[in-house]
Amino acid sequence: MSQRITVVEKILGANERLAETNRLALDQAGVFGLNLMASPGAGKTSLIEHTIRRLADRYQIAVVDGDVATSIDADRAAAAGAQAVQINTGGECHLDAVMLQEALAQLDLPSIDLLIVENVGNLICPANFQLGTHKSVLIASVPEGDDKPYKYPGMYQGVDALVINKIDLQPYIEFDMDYFRRGVEALNPGLVTFPLSCRTGQGMEDWLAWVGEWVERGR
């Protein structure tokens, strides 16, 4: 006898529940968690390095680094002055709440003010997996092109802030900032945006102020 059973359950519900557990652990320890996402080469690690260097005298910072292989990024974060944990995803294209939970267990959370999670370089998959961090930030960069919001809407919709890196390259690259921003605005109205250059330092102050403000609120 055949029977239809109504399920109506979100397929990633289990991950979302676990993300909630991670969030609670961060809240209890007074840690502000940032999830940084971007395509490979947009400048995630550079932005993290600069952020650590500039905020390390005020806050204890930890970095969880997701990468398919190697610990190059975690080493760079550690060299800049943060506690660093490397997660090698072994081919997975994104971090998920389970991986972050395992990484959190390796950190001394109560001593940390700011946790930066560097997600795997990818503009599609990380958007689907909540981690339990407080804010998600997407780093776009000028050389990637101005059509990225139109091509990767899922990523632009889900984030709380957008960094536009490598703006010092704008004179050399065809990048229509208005067209880019129109796409962003349609997907994520009112999104807070930080145009900056990790290389020249231009625009870094606003970004650091935003991060600092959230760390203070979380303490």
Added chain:
Amino acid sequence: MHELMITESILEIALRHARDAGAEKITDLYLVIGELSTVVDESVQFYWDFVSEGTAAEGAKLHFRRIPAELLCQACRHAYSLKEDLTCPKCHSNDVRIITGREFSLEAIEVDQAVPETRAAKENEVLS
């Protein structure tokens, strides 16, 4: 690439609901996938066969219902389907909301229920 994990998640949810209903075999799964939710049907289907092997859902058929992305302009209230550009085709406003297209869930499953013996006997009686 994350479709393997997603497929495992689908299996886990389906098996749980089948078990709760006392069903022995899952024959069909009905998935709802929004156009904006970056999941590839073929990829899920590809993983499904060996993820479900040896479970109550082995050989079950996957049905995908795609939900198109629908947007609503907040400026002129024009409702439209997503094309290349996200901006409102009528008034060109950027202030638009995504109404549908983000769905990603398991809507229903179809199972073969083990019919209790006494009831089966009764049905046979009625039929004969």
